[in-house]
Amino acid sequence: MNNSKIIIALDFNDMGTALSFVLQLDPQKCRIKIGKELFTSAGPKMVERFVGMGFDVFLDLKFHDIPNTVARACSAAAELGVWMVNVHATGGRNMMAAAREAIDQYEKKPLLIGVTVLTSLSATELHEIGIQGTPEEAVDRLARLAQSSGLDGVVCSPLETAILRESCGSDFLLVTPGVRPAGSQQNDQTRIMTPEDAIRNGSDFLVIGRPITQADDPAAALESISQSIPSR
């Protein structure tokens, strides 16, 4: 059984590169995330292939549309056998509930995760699109809405986990990018935390890309990060 808390972001733009990277990994020791870039270039066949190789796949396509369309997209993701899928919480309660209902039709149900506020958005930009209050208040409000709409958890910054753990309780999954092992390059991430601190603050799963994908030995980098994480 896979107990790994690490989801490796496969931020590659073609199947060949993604496949040669994934072949270096043990599907029992990590999970993998396929986002818009790789999915748009390599498509659902690649998802099925990785699922067939035994990987837990997080399909990070952040669905946001009318409830019927999102529900059908979630069904299509469940058909592919993915382990986790996500939708924008700003799509609203009916959209999230439709996604929940669609997924509940499947025996092997992907975890259904919400995106609250994109960390790339500043307070000014949020106000411009009509979201009032501080970004933290918006994150908290949207996480609670996601929870009461039946979602299994949300994606959040490691700096938000402690507060969301408090407001949403211990069973709500918190999936956090913005994680950097001590001493590694920050790249373009600004609000970062070490894997150890992110887990201690309440993260369930860590999304980690470049510290593993660009390592000389990705399996060794994964092992080293895994060893640094407390089991709780």
Ligand code: C5P
């Ligand atoms: O390489 P790095 O570890 O920065 O990759 C992080 C991954 O998490 C990328 O796929 C990125 O798109 C994603 N992500 C993020 N911050 C968010 C949401 C997703 O870095 N707020």
